[in-house]
Amino acid sequence: MNGEGILPNIPITGLTADSRKVQPGFLFAAIPGLALDGRNFISDAIKKGAVAILTTPDVTSDSPLLGEQGKTAVTLVHDANPRRRLAKMAAAYFSPQPEIMVAVTGTNGKTSVANFTRQLWQAIGSEAGAIGTLGVRANGFDTDHGLTTPDPVDLHSLLGAMKQAGIDHVAMEASSHGLDQYRLDGARFSAAAFTNLSRDHLDYHHNMDAYRASKMRLFEELLAPGGVAVVNSASAEHDRIANIAAERKQRLYSYGLRNGQIRCVKMEPRANGFDLEIDIFGERLSVDFPLPGAFQVENALAALGLVLATGSDLRHAAPNLSRLTGVRGRMERAAVLPNGAAVYVDYSHTPDSIATVLKALRSHVGNRLRIVFGCGGDRDPGKRILMGQAAAQYADMVTVTDDNPRSEDPAEIRIQAMEGCPGAANIGDRREAIFAAMRALEPGDVLCVAGKGHEQGQTIAGRVIPFDDASVVRECAEELAGGVEPA
Numbered sequence: 001m002n003g004e005g006i007l008p009n010i011p012i013t014g015l016t017a018d019s020r021k022v023q024p025g026f027l028f029a030a031i032p033g034l035a036l037d038g039r040n041f042i043s044d045a046i047k048k049g050a051v052a053i054l055t056t057p058d059v060t061s062d063s064p065l066l067g068e069q070g071k072t073a074v075t076l077v078h079d080a081n082p083r084r085r086l087a088k089m090a091a092a093y094f095s096p097q098p099e100i101m102v103a104v105t106g107t108n109g110k111t112s113v114a115n116f117t118r119q120l121w122q123a124i125g126s127e128a129g130a131i132g133t134l135g136v137r138a139n140g141f142d143t144d145h146g147l148t149t150p151d152p153v154d155l156h157s158l159l160g161a162m163k164q165a166g167i168d169h170v171a172m173e174a175s176s177h178g179l180d181q182y183r184l185d186g187a188r189f190s191a192a193a194f195t196n197l198s199r200d201h202l203d204y205h206h207n208m209d210a211y212r213a214s215k216m217r218l219f220e221e222l223l224a225p226g227g228v229a230v231v232n233s234a235s236a237e238h239d240r241i242a243n244i245a246a247e248r249k250q251r252l253y254s255y256g257l258r259n260g261q262i263r264c265v266k267m268e269p270r271a272n273g274f275d276l277e278i279d280i281f282g283e284r285l286s287v288d289f290p291l292p293g294a295f296q297v298e299n300a301l302a303a304l305g306l307v308l309a310t311g312s313d314l315r316h317a318a319p320n321l322s323r324l325t326g327v328r329g330r331m332e333r334a335a336v337l338p339n340g341a342a343v344y345v346d347y348s349h350t351p352d353s354i355a356t357v358l359k360a361l362r363s364h365v366g367n368r369l370r371i372v373f374g375c376g377g378d379r380d381p382g383k384r385i386l387m388g389q390a391a392a393q394y395a396d397m398v399t400v401t402d403d404n405p406r407s408e409d410p411a412e413i414r415i416q417a418m419e420g421c422p423g424a425a426n427i428g429d430r431r432e433a434i435f436a437a438m439r440a441l442e443p444g445d446v447l448c449v450a451g452k453g454h455e456q457g458q459t460i461a462g463r464v465i466p467f468d469d470a471s472v473v474r475e476c477a478e479e480l481a482g483g484v485e486p487a
C-alpha cells in the first residue's frame with residue numbers, strides 16, 4: 001500500500017467510493033451513480049475523517065455539499081470522470097500488481113476461459129489465480145466478491161494481496177458493466193480475449209451498439225500497445241477487434257473451431273469429450289479433450305491463446321489441454337439415472353447460450369432432449385421470448401420455471417418466456433419443475449437444468465433462499481433410484 005504520491009503532499013490512509021466505509025485519513029470518491037448520487041454523502045464522509053474528496057469539477061470549495069467542516073478541512077480533487085480516476089488511484093495505492101494479468105470479455109464463456117487459463121498456468125508451474133463470477137480462485141484466496149468484475153478498490157486491494165502472496169499470474173473476467181463503469185482501469189493487461197457477442201444486459205446498456213462499445217473498451221483503452229488481442233475467429237466482432245489491434249499496435253491471435261492461428265483441424269466427439277487435432281501457429285498436436293460441448297473446446301483454445309500470448313512455451317503448455325477440468329455449473333453432469341438418462345446443470349441464461357448448450361448436448365442424446373429453464377427478473381424482458389424460442393427450437397420437451405424473479409412477479413416472467421415456447425409445461429416452483437422433468441426421463445434422455453449454474457441461492461422479492469440446482473438434481477436422483485452414480 002502506498003498512500004504517498006497519490007495526492008501531492010497528502011498521504012492518505014485508504015480510499016473508497018462508499019461514505020459508510022470512510023475511516024480517518026481516507027480519500028472519499030463522491031460519484032454520481034446510477035441509483036444514488038455519491039456527492040450527497042460528502043459531508044458525511046468528512047465527518048467520518050475523510051481528508052480528500054475526489055469528485056466532479058462542479059463541486060467547488062464553497063459548495064454546500066462539503067458542509068461547514070469540509071470547507072476548511074479537505075483537499076478537493078476534480079475529475080470529469082471520477083470513476084476512472086478512482087480506479088487509477090486505487091491501482092497506484094495498492095501497487096504492485098501481479099506481473100502477468102489477462103482479461104476476457106464476451107457475452108458467454110468468460111468464466112470458463114478465465115478458469116481454464118488459470119488451470120493451464122498452474123499445470124506448467126505458475127502460481128495463478130482467476131477472478132470473476134465464481135469469486136476468486138487462487139491458493140489461499142477462495143472468496144466471493146459478489147460481482148463478476150469487482151469494484152476498483154476491492155479489485156486493486158485484492159490484486160495487491162495476490163502479488164504479495166506470490167501469485168504472479170491472474171486471469172480476470174471483464175464484464176460489460178465493469179468495463180462501462182471503469183472498474184478495470186489501472187489494471188495492466190498483457191493480453192485480452194474476446195469470446196462472442198449476443199443479446200444480454202440490454203436492461204443496462206439499452207441497445208446492442210452500447211453493449212458492444214463497452215466490451216470494445218477492453219481493446220481500445222485497456223489493453224496497451226504491444227499487448228495481444230486473442231479473438232474468436234467465428235465472431236462477427238473479429239474484424240472490428242483486428243482493426244483496433246492494428247491501429248493500437250497490439251498483436252492479434254485468432255482462435256476457433258475452424259479458423260485462426262490456433263484452430264482445430266480434427267474434432268471427433270467421444271463419450272465425454274473430443275479427439276482433437278489442433279494447429280497452433282503451424283505446430284500440430286493431438287489432444288484427448290476431456291470435456292463435452294464444442295463451446296468448451298472454443299473456450300479452451302481462447303485460454304491457450306492467453307497463456308501463449310503471455311510467454312508460456314507452446315510445447316510445454318498446450319498438452320495440458322487434455323487435463324482441464326470442467327467449471328462448476330457449466331455443462332456439469334450432475335447425475336446419471338440407473339436407466340442411463342443424464343442430467344446436466346448449466347449457466348445458460350441468454351438466448352444464444354441456451355441454443356449453444358442444447359446443440360452441444362444433442363450429441364449425447366439417444367432419445368429426447370429436455371430443458372428446464374427460467375428467466376431472471378429485473379433484467380432485459382426482451383430476451384425472455386427469445387430464450388423460450390431457443391428452448392423450443394433445440395429441445396424436444398420444455399419446462400418453464402422460475403430463475404431469480406428478484407422484484408418482479410414470477411408468473412408474469414414465465415408468461416413472457418412461454419410466448420417463445422407455447423407448448424411448454426409451466427411450473428413456477430423450481431424444485432418441483434426439476435423433480436417433474438426428472439421423473440419423466442426415459443432411457444437415452446438428457447435433461448438440461450439451465451440458468452443458475454453455480455448459484456447457491458434463489459432471489460425472490462428481496463430474499464435469497466438457499467438453492468443449488470446440482471443438489472436438487474442429486475436429491476431427486478437418489479429418490480428415484482435409491483442411489484446416484486457419481487457424475
Ligand SMILES: CC(=O)N[C@H]1[C@@H](OP(=O)(O)OP(=O)(O)OC[C@H]2O[C@@H](n3ccc(=O)[nH]c3=O)[C@H](O)[C@@H]2O)O[C@H](CO)[C@@H](O)[C@@H]1O[C@H](C)C(=O)N[C@@H](C)C(=O)N[C@H](CCC(=O)O)C(=O)O
Binds near residue numbers: 018033034146152175
Ligand atoms: C447497476 C450497477 O452496475 N451498479 C454499480 C455501480 O453502482 P453506483 O455507483 O451507480 O451506485 P449507487 O447506488 O447509484 O450509488 C452512488 C454512489 O454513492 C455511494 N454511496 C451510497 C450510499 C451511501 O450511504 N453512501 C455512499 O457513499 C455509493 O457507494 C456509490 O459510489 O457502481 C458500483 C461500484 O463499482 C457497483 O458496485 C454497482 O454494482 C451493483 C452492486 C450491481 O449489482 N451490479 C451488477 C448489475 C453488475 O455489475 N453485474 C456485472 C455483470 C455480470 C455479467 O456479465 O453477467 C458484474 O460485473 O457483476
Ligand SMILES: Nc1ncnc2c1ncn2[C@@H]1O[C@H](COP(=O)(O)OP(=O)(O)OP(=O)(O)O)[C@@H](O)[C@H]1O
Binds near residue numbers: 111298
Ligand atoms: N464460448 C461459448 N459460446 C457460447 N456459449 C457459451 C460459451 N461458453 C459458455 N457458453 C454458455 O454460456 C454459459 C455461461 O458460461 P460462462 O459462465 O463461462 O460465461 P460468462 O461469460 O462468464 O457468463 P456471465 O457473464 O453470466 O458470468 C455456459 O453455461 C454455456 O451455456
Ligand SMILES: N[C@H](CCC[C@H](N)C(=O)O)C(=O)O
Binds near residue numbers: 375376377379404452
Ligand atoms: N450476471 C447475470 C447472471 C444471470 C443469472 C441468472 N440466474 C439470472 O438471474 O438471470 C445477471 O445478473 O444478469
Ligand SMILES: [Mg+2]
Binds near residue numbers: 110132134148173
Ligand atoms: Mg462469468
